[in-house]
Amino acid sequence: MARATLRQRISDLEIQLSPAARYRDLAVQLVVFDRIDGKLTEIERSNIVGGVWDKWLHRYTGEKPTEVHEISVSPKQIKIIRAVLKRDTKVLLHCGRGFGKTQVAAICLLLASLIFTGGFGMVLGPTHDKTRLLWDRITGALPTETFLAPRGTKIAIKELHFLTGFRVRFVTGDSEGSVRGPDNDIVIVDERQGVKQRVVGAAELTMRRPSGVHLLQMGTPDLASEFADEYRAYRDYDPDSVEESARIAHIVDGSTSYDNPFIPHRVFRAAKKRDRRFYDQEVMGLWVVLGERVYYDFTRETHVRKWTAMDKRRDITRDVLDDRFGERAEWLIGVDYNVSPMIAYACKILSDRVDGTLFVRDEIVIERDATSEKLGLELIRRGYRPDNSLICDDASGQYSKGGQSQSAMLVNLGYTVVHNTRNPYVKDRVASVNAKIKTAEGRISMHVAPRCKLLIEAQERQRLDKNGKPDKTEGQDHPNDALGYPIYQVWPVTITDAWYESKAA
Numbered sequence: 001m002a003r004a005t006l007r008q009r010i011s012d013l014e015i016q017l018s019p020a021a022r023y024r025d026l027a028v029q030l031v032v033f034d035r036i037d038g039k040l041t042e043i044e045r046s047n048i049v050g051g052v053w054d055k056w057l058h059r060y061t062g063e064k065p066t067e068v069h070e071i072s073v074s075p076k077q078i079k080i081i082r083a084v085l086k087r088d089t090k091v092l093l094h095c096g097r098g099f100g101k102t103q104v105a106a107i108c109l110l111l112a113s114l115i116f117t118g119g120f121g122m123v124l125g126p127t128h129d130k131t132r133l134l135w136d137r138i139t140g141a142l143p144t145e146t147f148l149a150p151r152g153t154k155i156a157i158k159e160l161h162f163l164t165g166f167r168v169r170f171v172t173g174d175s176e177g178s179v180r181g182p183d184n185d186i187v188i189v190d191e192r193q194g195v196k197q198r199v200v201g202a203a204e205l206t207m208r209r210p211s212g213v214h215l216l217q218m219g220t221p222d223l224a225s226e227f228a229d230e231y232r233a234y235r236d237y238d239p240d241s242v243e244e245s246a247r248i249a250h251i252v253d254g255s256t257s258y259d260n261p262f263i264p265h266r267v268f269r270a271a272k273k274r275d276r277r278f279y280d281q282e283v284m285g286l287w288v289v290l291g292e293r294v295y296y297d298f299t300r301e302t303h304v305r306k307w308t309a310m311d312k313r314r315d316i317t318r319d320v321l322d323d324r325f326g327e328r329a330e331w332l333i334g335v336d337y338n339v340s341p342m343i344a345y346a347c348k349i350l351s352d353r354v355d356g357t358l359f360v361r362d363e364i365v366i367e368r369d370a371t372s373e374k375l376g377l378e379l380i381r382r383g384y385r386p387d388n389s390l391i392c393d394d395a396s397g398q399y400s401k402g403g404q405s406q407s408a409m410l411v412n413l414g415y416t417v418v419h420n421t422r423n424p425y426v427k428d429r430v431a432s433v434n435a436k437i438k439t440a441e442g443r444i445s446m447h448v449a450p451r452c453k454l455l456i457e458a459q460e461r462q463r464l465d466k467n468g469k470p471d472k473t474e475g476q477d478h479p480n481d482a483l484g485y486p487i488y489q490v491w492p493v494t495i496t497d498a499w500y501e502s503k504a505a
Contacts, residue, residue: 025065035261050114096257106141113166116185126194176202192219279440329390336482342370386414392486
C-alpha cells in the first residue's frame with residue numbers, strides 16, 4: 001500500500017512539473033460518410049467535442065486542441081448519437097445486423113466521457129456471455145490509448161476508467177440487483193430483446209445525475225419479447241400526458257443493414273437466400289408479423305408432390321454428401337429419438353443451380369417402445385442400408401443413462417452417424433428449414449412426398465407458444481426436428497453476425 005501511494009505521489013509530481021504529462025488533447029470529431037454513386041463520400045463533419053484536458057486540475061483548459069481524433073460514422077449513426085446525448089432523451093433502436101449499433105454504443109460512451117466529466121455510465125447485456133462479448137467489441141472500437149486512464153481497462157470487474165474521471169460499468173441484466181451502484185449519466189442496453197423490462201426499469205432509475213436522462217436501448221426486433229412492448233410504448237408515448245417538468249423525449253429509430261455504407265450492400269443482398277423472416281427481421285430491422293405457424297411458408301399445394309423420373313436424373317446426393325462429409329451415400333437420413341414414436345426421414349438432394357433442393361422421399365416411424373436399433377433394422381428392411389445411407393441425428397443420442405446410447409446402436413449396425421457435440425439452437429434449426437421451404441427471394445428448395453403424412457401435418461400445424469418458441473405439447477415437434485437435423489448439417493443458417501462477417505472479410 002505504501003509503495004502504491006509513493007508511486008502515485010511521484011506520478012502526481014511529474015504531472016505538475018511536466019506540461020507534456022499534465023495536458024492531453026482529448027477531442028473527438030465525427031466524420032459522416034455516405035455511399036454516393038457506389039463510392040464512400042464525406043458529407044459532413046460534426047462539432048469538436050472535448051478539448052485540452054488538465055490532468056492535475058481535472059478540467060478543460062479552454063484552449064483549442066491541436067490533435068483531434070476523427071471517427072467515421074454513417075448519417076443514421078450520427079443522428080442516433082446526437083439524440084442519445086441530448087438531455088432527457090430515451091432512444092429505442094431496432095436495426096438489422098451489420099448496421100453498426102456496437103460502434104454507436106462505443107461512440108456514445110466516448111463522447112459521454114468528454115461531456116459528463118467525472119460521471120458514470122452503465123452498459124447492460126442480457127447474459128454473462130453476451131455482456132463479455134459486448135465488452136470485447138466496445139473496448140475494441142474505442143481509441144483506448146488516447147482516452148483511457150493508465151490501467152483504465154479493469155477486465156476483472158468489467159469497468160472502463162477514462163482520463164476525464166468518467167467510469168463505465170458493464171453488467172449482466174439478470175436481476176434488478178445487478179444494476180445497483182452509482183447514479184449514471186448514460187445507460188446503454190444491448191440485445192434488448194433478451195433483457196427483462198423490470199431490469200431496464202431499475203437501470204433507468206439510476207439516471208439521477210444533473211446531466212439528465214440519456215438512455216439507448218438497442219436490439220433486433222423480436223415480437224415475442226418485451227422489447228416489442230417497449231417499442232409500442234415509445235411509439236405511442238404522449239408527452240402531453242405528463243407534467244412538463246417530467247417530460248422525457250422518446251425516440252424510435254428503425255435502421256436497416258443497408259444504412260451502413262461501410263459494408264458493401266452485396267453482403268446484405270446475399271441474405272435474401274435465407275428465409276423471409278430472417279431477411280425482414282435481421283437485415284431490414286422490421287417487426288415481422290408472420291402468424292403463429294413455425295413453418296409459415298409451407299403449403300401442400302407448393303411443397304407436396306410425387307417423385308418423378310426428372311428428379312432421378314437430377315439426383316446429386318452422393319456428390320453433396322461426399323463434399324460435405326466425405327461419404328458417398330445415396331440417402332440422407334434424419335432421425336429424432338423419441339420413445340413413441342421414433343421418426344426418421346429418407347431424403348434425396350437434387351441439383352438446382354444454387355445449393356441443392358431437398359426431396360423428402362420416405363417417412364419411417366416406430367410407434368411403441370422404440371429404440372434406435374429397431375429403427376435401424378426397419379431402415380435396412382426398406383433399403384436404406386449402412387452402405388448406402390448417412391444419418392444425421394439428434395445430438396442427444398450420443399449420450400446414455402445406462403447401456404448403449406441411441407447413436408451407438410446405429411453405429412453398431414454399421415451406419416455412419418453425423419451430429420455436432422450439441423444440437424443447434426432451435427431458432428437456427430428452424431431458420432434453416434424455413435430457408436429451404438422458401439427464401440426471401442421466393443426460391444423454393446424443398447419438396448415432400450405425399451406418403452410423409454406426419455411431416456406434412458407437423459409442418460402445417462406446429463405453432464409458436466406464448467414465448468415465441470415452437471410448441472412441444474401437441475407432438476408436431478418430433479417430425480419437424482427429424483427433418484431439421486439433416487437440413488442444418490447440410491444448409492445451416494445461423495442467426496448471428498457470422499453470415500455477413502464471413503462475406504465482408
